[in-house]
Amino acid sequence: MTGVFALYTFGEEREKWNSIRFVYYGLQALQGRGQESSSIAWINSSGELVTASAKGPVNRLLDIVEKEKGHTAIGLVSAYEEDYIVCVEKPVKLVVAGDGRVGEVEDRRESFRLLGQYVAGEVARGCDILNATVKAVSELDGGYSFIILTERQELVCGRSRIGVKPLVIGSIGFDMGCVSSESAAVDVVGATLSSELSAGEVVAMTPLSIRRDKADGGREMICSFEYVYLSRPDSQILGRPVYEVREKIGEILAKHDDVSANVVIGIPDTAIPFALGYSRMRGLPCKLGFVRTGEPVRSALKLTQLERLIGLQLKLNPISSSVDGKDIVLIDDSLVRGNTLKNVVSSLRRKGALQVHVRVGSPPIVDGCPYGAEIPPVDELIARDLSSDEISRVIGCDSFSYLAVADLIEAIGLNLSNVCVKCFRGGDRR
Amino acid sequence: MIKVLGVGGGAREHALAEKIRASKYSPRIYWIAEWRNPGISRICEQSGGAYFIGRTTDAALVSQKAKQLGVDMVVIGPEEPNFYGVVDAVEGAGVPCIGAKRELAVIEQSKASLRRLQWEYNLPGKLLFKTFTDLDSALSALQEASRSLSWMQNVVLKPARQAGGKGVKVVEDRQAYLINEKLSFKLGHTEWLMEYMRGYNDIEEKILVEENVWGPEYTLQAFSDGKTLVGMPLVQDNKHAFDFDIGPETGGMGSIAGPDMTLPFITEEEYDTSLKTVKAVVDAIQDRTGLEYRGFVAGQMMLTEVEGPTVIEMYSRLGDPEALNVLSMLGTDILDVLYAIIDSRLSKTIIRFNNVATVVKALAPEGYPDYKDAAKGHEVMVNEEDVERRGCRLYWGAAHLEAGRIVTTGSRTIELLGMSGTIMEAAKLVNNCLDIPQLRGWRFFYRYDIGTNELMKRRYKLAETVRRLYKFRASRGTLAVRVDWIPGRGLIDPSNEVLKNIA
Known part of the structure; x- marks a missing residue:
């Protein structure tokens, strides 16, 4: 899980802009997609393409952001360690920021190096940057989106032929265009959303033009996890507002539910819209159940068991008055290992919760992601091993149920054939 | 036989020439432009007229040509001939002319004059504006505005006079964390504008700062x-x-x-x-x-x-x-x-x-x-x-x-x-x-x-959003009403400032 962002400037006054800070705030907006690694690359005042990378969240790059100047810049935040912008030195120098994974290459950075080298090779042979990249996208399968910046100050971005990972384009005044994993980051830098790229679409920006083309045989397969968990609720994906999808998921959960309870609580931050939808549909009050300490740590993304536990305990402290003596419908976005929920349920009990009925706003995750989403090894997936009743007993709740795949598709509101649900049980229907 | 002389060599003029050529009166068509437009010159030829290369802003040239050819009317395509008094000269030579006389064309030539006219006559559909004659006062006003709640924080920077259609920049400055980037561009562009306007000495005002608005x-x-x-x-x-x-x-x-x-x-x-x-x-x-x-x-x-x-x-x-x-x-x-x-x-x-x-x-x-x-x-x-x-x-x-x-x-x-x-x-x-x-x-x-x-859908959405907002204003009687607050001065109606500035 990765966020990419770029800012490109046009016109004879382009050098008056410093794009690095725009990219910095764009990346901050995308930080929910990963905060283990951050990097920014830009064209400096001597026209060189330079990169700065740091372990951890993007604010580790603040010193550089305050010091450096560049009219054009790209950036990446990643949930992987040491996962930085890839630099291809030869035959044409360029940098690649990518989301997802190119082809079957296990190592993400290596997979995007492959893409970068392909494009650099074609360009060195005299191929135009747009044609070179369309050719690369046609040849290299996988679920990915990317931004490439060349030393010749060309920016090219696009999505693989099955899409999977989102990518959008925005505009600022008469001076700038931006590219982003999510539309929310476009808003955050004060740009206007222009377009969401379709599967296989490639857009090339040079100081003299913007051109677009498409690889043949594109068919959208957007990752359903973007709607459930990954994207910000203030983003839209393929025209569907993420927040609306999440509320709708809550409504559908409620429609199939008649458990008696006093209060609905969503686990922050992702599941709060689910809880609001559920609450409205069933006429049960929705309450704020937890307050978070520290940075929002996305618990499914943390790598070691220890980090996961620390992350979680720091994260959520129940609000006693919301839960004490109450029967609770507790809603979470997804169930991976079950450890988040086990701890949350136990902390609710300590604060006096009576019955706790857990509802998960996505189907059971039973398989890895062929496109490189960081789902733990299959033997760590609780849904693959245990039934709902068994899970109930493990996490110590009074009842437990999931969203069905068909319901997820209904909430997303796109055709099943355009949504990837391969990791979910029942997700092989198509 | 009706004879028409057209002025200007762009696609707009090609379309005008084509339309005139299609008239039931089968006019003879003459044209003047800076270069030989392949489409217009072909039409002139077909109609039995002729195509001339010359400066379209040269009032004497155009009016002499009109007289010499004995045309029934002159049709002006672009704006520059209007600015240079071509219409005045043609009419002065006794030939009817479709085009704006120099003093009328001021509504296009001077963006500052248009705004002043709108405010002096209290016309509908105007925007807040301020003009500057020197760099320092422009820079300090923009600097001051970027720290205040004044309308001058979100602006369009323009040359005060129409100057080759260049130099318009829209800077919406609403993200506190990007304020320095936006301000430094505003200042940089203001300097650029001042330099750019050096060549135009027919107008005292150099820079026009307008309220930034959004919509279709x-x-x-x-x-x-x-x-x-x-x-x-x-x-x-x-x-x-x-x-x-x-x-x-x-x-x-x-x-x-x-x-x-x-x-x-x-x-x-x-x-x-x-x-x-x-x-x-x-x-x-x-x-x-x-x-x-x-x-x-x-x-x-x-x-x-x-x-x-x-x-x-x-x-x-x-x-x-x-x-x-x-x-x-x-x-x-x-x-x-x-x-x-x-x-x-x-x-x-x-x-x-x-x-x-x-x-x-x-x-x-x-x-x-x-x-x-x-x-x-x-x-x-x-x-x-x-x-x-x-x-x-x-x-x-x-x-x-x-x-x-x-x-x-x-x-x-x-x-x-x-x-x-x-x-x-x-x-x-x-x-x-x-x-x-x-x-x-x-x-x-x-x-x-x-x-x-895709683009049509965005335009619809934008129009609907704006329409809801201005209709709501209309229902509350606050159409075109603006309010700023300046610490130490209190509530300010920026319209009054504009009126004061033009008085």
């Missing part, structure tokens, strides 16, 4: 005979150079209109208000100068949340590419219309527009608009019959025909027009022709997205 833009073009204003179908031009509404401001990369008098996302009520707003400007400038406005006039409008239909700029001519849309929709013989303008008979003339959707897209050599040297001198290769076979029409713009070769002169080279039942169908026709014109060893760029479903 559209052009309302009209015929004016000094008494009556007859509106044409609304057209939406697209100023950004590139797809996704990204990139530098151009003369216009493509435009949509029809199938009705209004655009699909503008209401009839908004059309009427816009026409009244444009008429108010024409009435005011006629009152100010004591002259009659005979010719084309246009309001480049925006639907804003502040007031609804609002004037962004005025044109003392038809828009380019907007002219291509309306002329292809015009169902009345154009010479009947032009004679009605000359004789002030517009109120008694029926002018019809056909119910057809039109889409125009411009092809410009890479380098336009900011690096024109790179865009100049490339040979154009195009099979015009292919364009017709695919159901479109081709108009020549900044292209010079010499010794059988056509070369680019640095600006928009070709405009393609498609007509159909809906804008989206017309856009498909044009998109299907975009690859026909080619440059030898260089590239054209154009906008694929104009008229597509």
